[in-house]
Amino acid sequence: MSSAYCCWQRSDSSCPPPFFFIAYYFALPLLVGYAPAFMSERVWGPVNLAYLFALSQFFMAWIIAGLYVVAAKKFDMYGRHIMEHLRSEGWFHVDENGGAK
Amino acid sequence: MNATLGLFLGFIVITLGITAWASRRSGSSASYFAANRSITAWQNGVAVAGDYMSAASFLGIAGLIAFFGYDGFMYSVGWLVAYLTVLLVVAEPLRNAGKYTMADVLAYRLNPRPVRAMASLSTLTVSTFYMIAQMVGAGALVTLLLKDSGISYHTAVIGVGILMIVYVVFGGMIATTWVQIVKAILLMGGTVLLSILVVAHFHFSISEFFNAVSQVKYHDAAGNAVVKDFLAPGLRFKPPYGALELISLGMALILGTAGLPHILVRFYTVPDAKTARFSVVWAMILIGTFYIMTTVLGFGAATIVGRDFITKNGGNNMSAPLLAQALGGSVFFAFISAIAFATILAVVAGLTISASTSFAHDLWTNVIHNGTERKPGEERTVARITAFVVGAIAMSIAIVLGPKANVAFLVALAFAVAASANLPVILFSIFWKRFNTTGAVMGLAFGLAASIVLIFIGPSIMGVDPATVVGGARHFIQRAPIFPLENPGILSIPIGFIGAILGTFLGAKDHQAEEKFLELQVRANTGLGAEKATAH
Numbered sequence: 001m002s003s004a005y006c007c008w009q010r011s012d013s014s015c016p017p018p019f020f021f022i023a024y025y026f027a028l029p030l031l032v033g034y035a036p037a038f039m040s041e042r043v044w045g046p047v048n049l050a051y052l053f054a055l056s057q058f059f060m061a062w063i064i065a066g067l068y069v070v071a072a073k074k075f076d077m078y079g080r081h082i083m084e085h086l087r088s089e090g091w092f093h094v095d096e097n098g099g100a101k
Numbered sequence: 102m103n104a105t106l107g108l109f110l111g112f113i114v115i116t117l118g119i120t121a122w123a124s125r126r127s128g129s130s131a132s133y134f135a136a137n138r139s140i141t142a143w144q145n146g147v148a149v150a151g152d153y154m155s156a157a158s159f160l161g162i163a164g165l166i167a168f169f170g171y172d173g174f175m176y177s178v179g180w181l182v183a184y185l186t187v188l189l190v191v192a193e194p195l196r197n198a199g200k201y202t203m204a205d206v207l208a209y210r211l212n213p214r215p216v217r218a219m220a221s222l223s224t225l226t227v228s229t230f231y232m233i234a235q236m237v238g239a240g241a242l243v244t245l246l247l248k249d250s251g252i253s254y255h256t257a258v259i260g261v262g263i264l265m266i267v268y269v270v271f272g273g274m275i276a277t278t279w280v281q282i283v284k285a286i287l288l289m290g291g292t293v294l295l296s297i298l299v300v301a302h303f304h305f306s307i308s309e310f311f312n313a314v315s316q317v318k319y320h321d322a323a324g325n326a327v328v329k330d331f332l333a334p335g336l337r338f339k340p341p342y343g344a345l346e347l348i349s350l351g352m353a354l355i356l357g358t359a360g361l362p363h364i365l366v367r368f369y370t371v372p373d374a375k376t377a378r379f380s381v382v383w384a385m386i387l388i389g390t391f392y393i394m395t396t397v398l399g400f401g402a403a404t405i406v407g408r409d410f411i412t413k414n415g416g417n418n419m420s421a422p423l424l425a426q427a428l429g430g431s432v433f434f435a436f437i438s439a440i441a442f443a444t445i446l447a448v449v450a451g452l453t454i455s456a457s458t459s460f461a462h463d464l465w466t467n468v469i470h471n472g473t474e475r476k477p478g479e480e481r482t483v484a485r486i487t488a489f490v491v492g493a494i495a496m497s498i499a500i501v502l503g504p505k506a507n508v509a510f511l512v513a514l515a516f517a518v519a520a521s522a523n524l525p526v527i528l529f530s531i532f533w534k535r536f537n538t539t540g541a542v543m544g545l546a547f548g549l550a551a552s553i554v555l556i557f558i559g560p561s562i563m564g565v566d567p568a569t570v571v572g573g574a575r576h577f578i579q580r581a582p583i584f585p586l587e588n589p590g591i592l593s594i595p596i597g598f599i600g601a602i603l604g605t606f607l608g609a610k611d612h613q614a615e616e617k618f619l620e621l622q623v624r625a626n627t628g629l630g631a632e633k634a635t636a637h
Binding site for chain 1: 171174175178179181182184185188189308311312314315330332333334335338343344345347348350351355375378379381382385386389392393623626627628629
């Protein structure tokens with residue numbers, strides 16, 4: 001089950017918000033584009049805020065991907081429950097591989 | 102220089118071996134179009150990375166960072182973060198609900214013929230334009246890297262074209278996948294080695310490295326010596342349109358990657374949605390590491406080789422190979438150059454198979470012949486012929502354009518079409534119950550038309566060149582641009598969404614599509630009835 005679907009249905013509060021990363025990402029071009037002086041502020045030797053923020057995007061992406069993979073275990077379970085429910089109601093016959101006939 | 106040729110020939114021999122091996126396993130449609138759906142998570146992850154990391158990123162982004170520092174790095178960020186859209190929204194529903202192409206998901210609950218026809222047109226547009234950009238790049242590279250060996254631009258373009266046709270016609274998706282895996286491993290290996298050499302050059306001291314990057318010396322266009330902080334933004338994206346250009350580029354990358362047909366078809370090669378999910382994670386690890394390293398290469402080229410030297414020796418696309426030469430001598434230069442060719446070959450093979458699958462499966466079988474093959478294997482035969490035709494068209498256009506043509510806009514166009522035409526209709530067909538056929542057709546048409554028109558009236562095509570600029574480097578239309586941005590996403594993406602929404606409300610309420618919405622929801626989220634892996 002995709003994370004976007006889960007959040008859209010508001011079926012589980014633990015799913016990682018798929019739109020957080022969009023806000024975090026677009027903060028970068030917005031800040032770099034409209035506040036270049038602020039972003040050029042040096043924080044560690046010659047390294048400035050703009051560079052650190054850009055670099056942090058990579059880690060943000062990896063962390064969200066990790067959170068999603070963990071949360072998705074639960075979505076997989078929901079998916080199986082839905083399948084079992086439909087099967088018990090006699091909606092379809094399921095072969096050994098789980099495919100519908 | 103002959104070492105480059107030798108290494109490249111080695112790569113050709115290996116990939117042709119893979120193709121011969123794969124051709125014996127491509128006997129059914131599921132194996133030809135979807136590698137039997139038996140590619141594992143890590144294999145598909147590496148293949149996605151190999152499909153995606155084009156010469157534009159290896160040579161182009163390293164070059165942009167070498168010339169414009171931080172502003173070049175802005176590209177790298179978007180190319181990775183875009184995979185979150187693929188992971189969180191598109192990959193799993195697509196795998197569960199489709200068969201061979203992006204259009205399968207759209208056709209599920211809508212009237213298949215008009216939707217497939219438009220989706221296929223969009224796929225063919227994206228793939229062909231992207232392919233032409235890669236082939237012009239390949240030809241231009243050869244003239245730079247192998248200038249002593251007598252291989253001309255035409256020979257290089259034809260060679261790349263023939264190879265990609267051979268991979269796809271004989272080896273199908275299995276060969277394409279393994280060519281992409283081999284290429285991704287070579288590219289990662291070469292980039293890691295080169296990055297280590299750069300860091301070693303600065304005595305493994307991060308502060309020494311960043312100090313050098315913060316004061317890069319070169320001569321500007323007017324010939325004045327300047328010192329610039331390459332960690333600071335603003336060297337490329339300047340007022341008045343720099344900020345808008347950055348946002349527009351970001352939108353095209355974040356929304357476009359999840360609509361690139363050649364990336365989407367990769368998720369049909371794995372056994373189930375869970376494997377598709379893990380393959381995106383594998384791809385993200387590789388792609389993220391790669392794009393962080395491109396900054397090391399770019400900054401390394403700026404500080405160690407220098408912008409002046411790169412300008413005199415082929416321009417910013419040569420930054421990475423020239424860095425390799427400076428740090429590892431001519432053998433390493435040959436190695437990195439050969440990797441650049443391998444990169445182009447793997448990407449064009451992926452583009453060719455997605456274009457030919459879309460033509461054969463969507464247009465031929467489902468639009469023209471109402472969804473049934475007239476004889477077994479017809480779809481594969483048509484796909485093979487299409488691969489040949491598409492390859493020939495791309496080769497001819499690349500030869501006509503010539504090595505000096507500015508083709509970066511074709512990459513921007515591919516992403517813009519993917520983001521403005523493909524993604525809105527994919528999203529709406531998965532998430533919007535009321536969505537109907539008119540909405541899908543209008544969304545695709547508006548997004549496609551807006552992207553093409555805005556690119557053609559933008560600064561990539563229109564511009565006034567001084568008389569010193571000659572041949573293919575000149576703008577096609579010698580007039581001031583009407584639309585100020587190189588990346589049209591900021592306008593074309595909303596137009597695509599508006600087209601889809603407008604069409605949905607203009608069209609009649611489609612009860613069948615709404616009934617099938619629940620069916621698609623269950624199917625996309627549980628894998629019920631999804632295409633199964635086949636034994637091979």
